[in-house]
Amino acid sequence: MRSAGCLSAIPSATGGIARLACARVAESGKDPAALLSKAGLTLNDFSDPAVRLEVSTQIMLLELAAIELEDDILGFRLARGFDLRQIGLVYYVLASSENVADALRAAERYSRIMNEGVRLRFNMEGHTATIALEYVGVDRMGDRQQIEFWIVTLVRICRQVTDGRLVPSRLQVRHLRAGMPPEFRMFFGRDVEFGADRDVISFPVPVALLPLVGRDGYLHDLLRRYADEALVRKAPHGATLRSKVEKTLTTLLPHGRGVAKEVARQLGLSTRTLSRKLGEEKTSFAEILDQLRAALAKRYLEEEQLPVSEVSWLLGYRELSSLTHAFKRWTGMTPRQFRSRRSQPS
Template identity: 90%
Template sequence: MSAIPSATGGIARLACARLADSGKDTAALLSKAGLTLNDFRDPAVRLAVTTQIKILELAAKELKDDILGFRLARGFDLRQIGLVYYVMASCENVADALRAAERYSRIMNEGVRLRFDMEGHTSTIALEYVGVDRRGERQQIEFWIVTLVRICRQVTEGRLVPSRLQVRHLRAGMPPEFRTFFGRDVEFGADGDVISFPVPVALLPLVGRDGYLHDLLRRYADEALIRKAPHGATVRSRVEKTLTTLLPHGRGVAKEVARQMGLSTRTLSRKLGEEKTSFVEILDQLRAALAKRYLEEEQLPVSEVAWLLGYRELSSLTHAFKRWTGMTPRQFRSKGKATRYCAVT
């Protein structure tokens, strides 16, 4: 993790889009946060989490909207979150979707950690700030809470009402919009930022699971694997196909692959041994091939590539990629850009 926690900056960009729509001077506001308009427009540029918080607070003041984070989260298309939405929407149930979001938050937002737990009769989604002062911050945390509730409702096609909602910051009163949206009051000034649901809610199956992610990753995998020596209809090829859709969910382990193939872990290991390979070898080689393919997509941040490959930390991808190629992912991407530029010119 870097010394200064960073994030993709998506929430800040939504706030600035709202400013622009209102005819406000976005460049002037960004300069107060130490940013230029050109840098801010580049989706590949990550923002310090403290900078994002400052932009949101400045935008709320400029727009005279004390619940800007809430309104932004209510109004944007959830698909704008990116591939994480499709991973969540292709999970089996709410709990699996939230576990995917938990792993995503570890890589994509260094300053905010999502933690999902099921204990007793209650399932909880807790948000924790890391290396960032939580005191007084309201807009970003309210954006997160609303977004998470919206996702749970959208993937189940039901108006789920939390059994309890707690946030650390204070408000002078309960905004009526909060009560209307959440279906209950929010407890301000609590010891933590927590959304609670009864456990049965977490076990709800997802309705109309979105196949976009499966189709996209299948295409990426086909393109990546065709560059390798073809294996034909082998146990190895079945493992590779299964792993492709399990990795983004953080479930690319031998036990789960074997289960989905209708085998025991021991039988899978034996069959792969007959083909002179192993699960660990296949996983490593598949990740290497997919990493190179994903890095060709310039709109995919390197951190999101790490997440798609099933890693919990960006550093894990960096170390593995150096072992595979002798370069970091960013160096590999830059080299690819230069090669393509020379080919064109």
């Protein structure tokens, strides 16, 4: 066991990939608890999405799950099936970029929010744009499932944000496989070079310069500021349930899913347990949601070029009138009056 004092030097990850794998194990009718035990984890700790995992532990869990499920390309399948929006803030930074190259540069900068053990390097030289994946403080040669998940996910992101089936000009990975899985060729549109000296996805430069369908310069700059804060922010020891609810709500609100049932599900709790535990902290879900929306609304409205309609969307309101009514309750002003008042010279 490593001492707690050494933990800050050990690369960690959000554990999202490992949680997807354990969910797949549970769906197959098998108990993931035994799998977690082999990795030194308990089901109780693992069910908390706020708990980060050592990257080496995630790699071990993925390989164990692949064996348990008798699925040699589990990482590939998991990456094909999950909703890219589950990535959270980093995905929205990428999706609001100007073009593919800008999105991949953002991935290079912010990917360590998700996984400190995988460093991305984007480069454009000559006729080729490349995104290389380098392992930091983690044994690369012991991994197949995680790296394949990353490569599939990066290609999926490039396709989704351009609304096109982009085909890499070259795909190289360091680990070996006995043969080319037909699913790989079908998905990527070309063969993967196994046993290479590096892990790299290559595209022609014109592909890297393709504009993104959801590009939004102002929103992108706003989200980058939040991502920059996330890079340096350290999660407090023993974070309260309230802070976990606030963090979860921030990602759910833009999709209109900021409800107690969904937050409880993502935190691995029943709705009743969530309500009881928040009561122990002398608060409630409705109070947290209302106070968070009020704080975020003021913060977003300080960004003068962000349309009020977009502020409404970011806060999970379907109608602008709903934001207007709520904001008048919080401040006695409409959102536009608040923004106008702040812009007046003192």
